[in-house]
Amino acid sequence: MSDKDIIICRCEDVTLYDIKEAVRKGFKDMESLKRYLQIGTGPCQGKTCIPLTEKTLAKILNEKVDNVGHPTSRAPENPVPFGIFTVKKK
Numbered sequence: 001m002s003d004k005d006i007i008i009c010r011c012e013d014v015t016l017y018d019i020k021e022a023v024r025k026g027f028k029d030m031e032s033l034k035r036y037l038q039i040g041t042g043p044c045q046g047k048t049c050i051p052l053t054e055k056t057l058a059k060i061l062n063e064k065v066d067n068v069g070h071p072t073s074r075a076p077e078n079p080v081p082f083g084i085f086t087v088k089k090k
């Protein structure tokens with residue numbers, strides 16, 4: 001089995017090969033990897049692939065997992081009825 005067959009992020013179709021290539025190009029922290037490869041931006045929002053990518057990156061860089069960083073979490077936006085913003089007249 002080659003690195004191209006090992007799926008790290010199944011939502012965004014990112015393989016171990018993609019991560020190794022990104023690291024080779026200089027994307028050596030979780031935030032830049034996420035932005036470059038879209039890891040963790042799929043429907044599952046990275047529930048499995050973010051921890052897996054952190055472990056993979058740490059192994060590639062020969063670092064501890066705590067040293068590779070963690071991508072910034074952004075709260076999902078919820079739709080709000082427009083009427084909520086109107087000012088009531090007295």
Ligand code: FES
Binds near residue numbers: 008011047048
């Ligand atoms: S597996 Fe990576 S975002 Fe779903």
